[in-house]
Amino acid sequence: MRKLSKKSRVTAAVAGVALVAVGGGAAYAYWTTTGSGNGTATNSAGGGTVTLHANFAGGLAPGNQVDVAYTADNSTTSSTVVGALTASVTTNVAGCLPEWFQVTAVTSNSPVAANTTGTSVGAGVLKFKDETVNQDACKSAVVTITVGSV
Numbered sequence: 001m002r003k004l005s006k007k008s009r010v011t012a013a014v015a016g017v018a019l020v021a022v023g024g025g026a027a028y029a030y031w032t033t034t035g036s037g038n039g040t041a042t043n044s045a046g047g048g049t050v051t052l053h054a055n056f057a058g059g060l061a062p063g064n065q066v067d068v069a070y071t072a073d074n075s076t077t078s079s080t081v082v083g084a085l086t087a088s089v090t091t092n093v094a095g096c097l098p099e100w101f102q103v104t105a106v107t108s109n110s111p112v113a114a115n116t117t118g119t120s121v122g123a124g125v126l127k128f129k130d131e132t133v134n135q136d137a138c139k140s141a142v143v144t145i146t147v148g149s150v
Contacts, residue, residue, distance in 0.1 A: 050074045050082060050112055054145035056126050062100075062138075063130035070105060070122035070147055074112045082110045082121040086148045089126070095137030102127045103145055121149075 051073040057066045072082050085105035089098045107122030126145065128138070 049076075050080060050149075052082070052085070052121070052147045052149060054087065054147045056145065058143075060126070060128040060143065062128050062135050065125050065127040068103065068105070068124040068126050068145065069120065070107065070124065071118045072110070072112045072121045073117040074114060074119070077114050079111060079113045082107065082112055082149045084150050085122050085124075086150060087124060088146050090144045090146065091138065091141045092144075093137050093141040096135070096141040096143075097137075100129050100131055100135060100138065101143065102129060105147065 053071045053073070054068050055071065056068045060066060068087075070085055070087075074080060085107045087103045087105040089101040089103050091098060091101075103126045104124040105122055106124055110119070110121035112119045112121065126143070
């Protein structure tokens with residue numbers, strides 16, 4: 001094997017130092033690990049109250065009936081579903097008996113979007129029964145349908 005001259009040894013040493021200085025001989029290290037975690041968030045309280053309306057034409061007389069449209073207003077920030085409707089009749093005249101009226105409410109779990117008004121949630125019929133008694137007390141009476149959801 002041939003001996004390196006002093007000049008060659010110095011050149012090789014300088015080259016080696018330069019190589020290390022620029023990272024050619026750099027080493028690296030890292031850690032490995034495992035882990036787990038979780039996160040949580042709270043959903044909307046939901047189930048806000050909607051306002052239900054019964055809309056129907058006036059002018060009923062004994063033996064007549066009118067269609068009823070049921071709508072809902074939802075002023076909350078979450079959508080909801082209106083379930084089965086219940087409806088009952090009252091009047092503003094004591095002698096105009098609520099039992100002389102029959103009201104139906106047909107619905108099927110109607111969705112009501114957040115911040116909406118007038119969403120259709122059902123339909124029905126209001127019938128003024130033709131009884132065998134004098135029903136004059138109902139002339140010009142105000143008939144009110146009270147609607148609820150269960």
